[in-house]
Amino acid sequence: MSPVTETTKPGVVGPQSPLAHLSDQQLEELADEFDAIHDEVYADLGERDRKYIQSMIEMHRRLAVMSRVLLLASPNRLAWIAGTATNSAAKILENMEIGHNVLHGQWDWMNDPQIHSTTWDWDTASTAESWKHSHNYVHHTYTNIMGKDKDLGYEIMRIDPDQKWHPVYLGQPIYNLLLMAFFEWGVAMHDLDLEAIRKGEKPMDDVKQELKGIAGKAKSQVVKDYIAWPAVSAAANAAGSLAVSAVTGKLKKKQRSKAIADAAGAGRRAFKSTATANFTANIVRNFWSNAIIFCGHFPDQTYVFSQEEVEDESRGAWYVRQLAGAANIDGSPMFHIASGNLSFQVEHHLFPDMPSSRYAEIAPRVKDVCERYGLPYNTGPFLQQWSMVQRTILRLAFPGGEHKPKPGPYVPERA
Amino acid sequence: MAERGAQPNVPRYRRRALKAVESFFSPLLPDDYLELINPLWSTQELRGRIERIHPEADGAVTVVIKPGYKWGGHKAGQYLRIGVVVDGIHHWRAYSLTSDADRPDGCITITPKLVDAGKVSPWLTGHAKPGDIVRLGGVEGTFVLPDRVPPKLLFMTAGSGITPIMSMIRSIDRSIDRSRAYCDIVHIHSARDADRVIFGEELDRLASDRAWLDLHVQETAKAGRIEPPHLDELCPDWRDRQTYASGPGEMLDAISAHWEAEGLNDQLSIERFQPLIGGKGGDGTGGTITFRKSKVTASAQAGTPILVAGEEAGIEMPFGCRMGICHTCVGQLCSGRLRDLRTGEIHGAEGEMVRTCVNAPEGPVEMKL
Numbered sequence: 001m002s003p004v005t006e007t008t009k010p011g012v013v014g015p016q017s018p019l020a021h022l023s024d025q026q027l028e029e030l031a032d033e034f035d036a037i038h039d040e041v042y043a044d045l046g047e048r049d050r051k052y053i054q055s056m057i058e059m060h061r062r063l064a065v066m067s068r069v070l071l072l073a074s075p076n077r078l079a080w081i082a083g084t085a086t087n088s089a090a091k092i093l094e095n096m097e098i099g100h101n102v103l104h105g106q107w108d109w110m111n112d113p114q115i116h117s118t119t120w121d122w123d124t125a126s127t128a129e130s131w132k133h134s135h136n137y138v139h140h141t142y143t144n145i146m147g148k149d150k151d152l153g154y155e156i157m158r159i160d161p162d163q164k165w166h167p168v169y170l171g172q173p174i175y176n177l178l179l180m181a182f183f184e185w186g187v188a189m190h191d192l193d194l195e196a197i198r199k200g201e202k203p204m205d206d207v208k209q210e211l212k213g214i215a216g217k218a219k220s221q222v223v224k225d226y227i228a229w230p231a232v233s234a235a236a237n238a239a240g241s242l243a244v245s246a247v248t249g250k251l252k253k254k255q256r257s258k259a260i261a262d263a264a265g266a267g268r269r270a271f272k273s274t275a276t277a278n279f280t281a282n283i284v285r286n287f288w289s290n291a292i293i294f295c296g297h298f299p300d301q302t303y304v305f306s307q308e309e310v311e312d313e314s315r316g317a318w319y320v321r322q323l324a325g326a327a328n329i330d331g332s333p334m335f336h337i338a339s340g341n342l343s344f345q346v347e348h349h350l351f352p353d354m355p356s357s358r359y360a361e362i363a364p365r366v367k368d369v370c371e372r373y374g375l376p377y378n379t380g381p382f383l384q385q386w387s388m389v390q391r392t393i394l395r396l397a398f399p400g401g402e403h404k405p406k407p408g409p410y411v412p413e414r415a
Numbered sequence: 416m417a418e419r420g421a422q423p424n425v426p427r428y429r430r431r432a433l434k435a436v437e438s439f440f441s442p443l444l445p446d447d448y449l450e451l452i453n454p455l456w457s458t459q460e461l462r463g464r465i466e467r468i469h470p471e472a473d474g475a476v477t478v479v480i481k482p483g484y485k486w487g488g489h490k491a492g493q494y495l496r497i498g499v500v501v502d503g504i505h506h507w508r509a510y511s512l513t514s515d516a517d518r519p520d521g522c523i524t525i526t527p528k529l530v531d532a533g534k535v536s537p538w539l540t541g542h543a544k545p546g547d548i549v550r551l552g553g554v555e556g557t558f559v560l561p562d563r564v565p566p567k568l569l570f571m572t573a574g575s576g577i578t579p580i581m582s583m584i585r586s587i588d589r590s591i592d593r594s595r596a597y598c599d600i601v602h603i604h605s606a607r608d609a610d611r612v613i614f615g616e617e618l619d620r621l622a623s624d625r626a627w628l629d630l631h632v633q634e635t636a637k638a639g640r641i642e643p644p645h646l647d648e649l650c651p652d653w654r655d656r657q658t659y660a661s662g663p664g665e666m667l668d669a670i671s672a673h674w675e676a677e678g679l680n681d682q683l684s685i686e687r688f689q690p691l692i693g694g695k696g697g698d699g700t701g702g703t704i705t706f707r708k709s710k711v712t713a714s715a716q717a718g719t720p721i722l723v724a725g726e727e728a729g730i731e732m733p734f735g736c737r738m739g740i741c742h743t744c745v746g747q748l749c750s751g752r753l754r755d756l757r758t759g760e761i762h763g764a765e766g767e768m769v770r771t772c773v774n775a776p777e778g779p780v781e782m783k784l
Contacts, residue, residue: 050503061448111505113419113460118733121442220441228439 016406018303018324018375019317026373027316033369034319038351041358045109052357053107053115056097056337063090067281068229072236074273075266083274087281089338092288094123096340101356103128104136108353123221125188127213134191140352144297144325145305151297152304154179154190159392160304161401172397176390183286183293188214225278233274238267288338292329295385296345298392299327300404301378320375322349323366327378329385336360346377370410377410418507418735418743420460420498420550423484433458454548455483461551465543466522473611475528475575476540477513482551486523488516490559491586492579492659492686495525496552496736501538507552507736508535511578511686513614515586526613528575553742558661558686560586566597569656571641571670573605574613576662579686581614583659584628588621598627601650605633605641605662640666643673654679661686699754702776706730706784707749720756721746721771721782732771732784739773746771751780 014020022030063086070083099122101107107115121128134150142148146162153159157176158169179186192210196202245251245259303324310321329335329343336343336359344359347366354362370377380388388404395401433445440448449456455464463480470476489495489512498507510525529540560583570580580602591598602622606612612632622630631649633641646653654677660670667685674683701717704724713728715721722744725732735743739757745768753763753774761777763769771784 046502046504048503050500058451061443061451065448108417110500110503111417112500113417113505116417118417123442217442220438223438224441232439 014309016303016403017305017309018320018406019309021374022316022320024314024316027314027320029316030369030373031314031316031319034350035315037362037365038354041351041354041362042109045355049355049357050110050112053098053102053110053355056093057115060090060093060098063087063093066090068232071229071274071277072233072270074233074277075237075269080273080277084277084280084284087278088284088288091123091281091285092338095285095289096292096342097337097356098122098340099124100340100342103132105353106355125184125214125217125221126191127188127210127217130191130210130213131187134193136352140349143322143349144302145307145310145321147307150190150193150195154186155195156186157393158396159298159389161396161403162304162306163396165396165399169397173394176393180287180290181283183290184282188217221282225282226275229278230271230274234267234271237270238263241266291382291386292339292342294389295329295382296326296342298389299378299380299385300388300392301376301380301407302327303376303406319350322346323370324376324378325349327380327385328363330379330381333360335382346379367410367412371412374409376407378407417505418496418498418552420462421487421553423458423461423482424487425458425484430458457483463523463549463551465545465547465549467545468539468543471526471613472615473528473574473606473613474540475526475613477524477526478539478543479522479524480549480551481520481522486516486521487554489523489554490556491515491582492559493554493556493582494579495523495554497525497535498550498552499535499538499543499547501534501542505550506535507550509555509736511556511582512554513578513581513585515582515589517586517589526575526578526581528613555739556686558659558684560659564596564598565657566599567652567656568598568600569650569653569658570600570602570604571658571660571662571666572602573662573666576660576666576686577604577613579661580659581617584618584621587627588625591627599629600627601629601631601653601656603631603633603641603649605635605666607636608634643669646673654682656682658683659686660684698759699775700777702751702778702780704776705779705781707781708784715776718756718775720773720775721753721769721780724776725771725782725784730784734772737772739770742770744771745769747783749781749783752777753780 019027067083067087067090070079070086073079074083099120102115102120103117103122105117108117110116113119117132126134139149139151144152146152146160153163156179157172158165192207192214193202197207241263242251242259245255245262250256250259303321305321305325310317313321323346326345326349328346329339331339331343341356341359342348344356344363347354347359347362348356350366351362367377369375392404436445439445444459446457446459455462461482461484463482465478466481467479468476469479492511494509494511496507496509498505500506508527510527512523513526514522514524525539527536527539530536556579558579564587570583572580584600584602587598587600602618604612604618609615609632612618615632618630622628641649650656658670658674660667660683664687667687670683671685674680699717701715701719703712703714704721705712706725706728709725709730711725711728711730713724713730715724722732722734722737733744733746737744748763748765748767748769750765751763752761753769754761754777756773756775763777763780771782
């Protein structure tokens, strides 16, 4: 394919824009190519894919049960560490490879009433309903359009030099740390669309309804992680302590009150250690999902579009925006599962409703399209991508800042 | 939304116990974990395990299914929605139950016949094996014997149309000694030849053992099709009998016309496997539908189901069978009157849950959808 110099919208599309060198006809052909990849995969979906998501769901449930059992012994330091790690893994798997993807409707084709975007609920602070609106609709439709994609900086951070600076951004290194730790709560508040509420564009009834939803999610997380399971640990440890006293004969009159006090102490310790383990698991999950998601759109390579650039956007231009606005993360198969296959952010943004297990398979074909149309295919190792994001957040807390150079057309590595 | 199985008959103590520990598993349910041990334990929907599959004549198989919870019962002649996974995708079909409701082993049976171009019947007849789990939906159908079985009956069946009648015959056979009722059944069944009679052996045995059953098998390859005038020969007193007919559409059309011509309509029940939804679509007024949640108003012509009107207005409506069976599409009626497209009946009370796939508005209505 020979590069065509004629641009789609002279004057509006900047010279750096990935759209700059593509004609309307090329964009149309590109759209056909991407549509064909999607249709081909959809025609091929079947038992193998069903087995995959079922195995993920089963793995999550096994890990969850294992972590709850391990944490019965949470006063023991090793059990605490193992239980916390297992619980974190379970929560990460549940949120990312399962929850996020099921809620995208990636598995709706199975027509399974239980694994379906309309019936799924997940272990996080956002209700499935408001998440589907703010993420599936707003973010995936207006991806990386300045002023329209509310996930750009999550309305509290400046992550593109074109965002106007304001003194409030001086605090963003701190907001950033808080957001990492409490990401699920940040996302839930973000779903509310604070800007629309401030401007009075959102009916108060809707806001109340959504707040109620978040409160419900909060309550079930608090009850489960900080009351119910710690109470089970407490009961188990107190009972264990009493049993030991009984065997060693300490339940006789003189020593009875001391034995009971010991049991109460064991229960209290177990309650606390299980609660802290669960708290830690929630924080670990928040850090991880924050890191993966920030690496998806905010590394230096990604392109942010102005609203003028995307006016009357064709389907082909939409595809270009999706792939230029996203960045992948290199990694092993395990890494991809742990990231919910959002390490294939490019493929995910091109085809948000395609089962995540297929992203790795289509990646070479997406790269091939990028190469032939002179488009970027953004990717990099995790630490590199993550550091770039952090540097940007720190730098843009202060006025100014420049666009980082974009990688340009994808060139395949020569073996 | 995808179709679900029926509500199982879960013992109350069990439901309470599961409810009590729900907060340990939220947002999942205890069921989601218990299912990993045994999928039949789900209290969310009724499932069944395939116990045996045995071949019948003419490419049919009988599938014996043990429901996960005590079978809620059915009337002989009714059909069941059954959900199976074929190459990763759930498919739902309705099949006549061929068992009677009182089997001592608590099992139910269906007897699907292979339809080459189908999805579900090739799976059931060729791939399903004992131990496989299926989803069991609702039992429906009005092609049933009355509680007091009429003393004189005529069954007219052809091909796989025999399935609901087999359930009736088995049900009568199980209860007749106990009830000591008088019963006299003439059963006329048509098949290409005698080897292709589904349940042929069992029917022959019953016909020779039981005084109440008189069987005539019409081998259409040799003797040609039965035309209604033949009835005077095969069953001279057919006018005195309650008749149940089940088979291909042409046969049923001919029978309906004949009974109607003789003024015997109320003595005839027929089972069509393709329900005629909106068959009398011209009836009724149609009307406007206000979908409250979607904030859309659509208009529907006479005979247009709410579901279709909503879809055409761009609303993502829940649906399943689209024939009034599975209840996946139900929505709450806020105001207005509806016409049931299957019966023509006008109904509708405020707050009623209605199936959008078989109801059309009769005047302006409001739905909480």
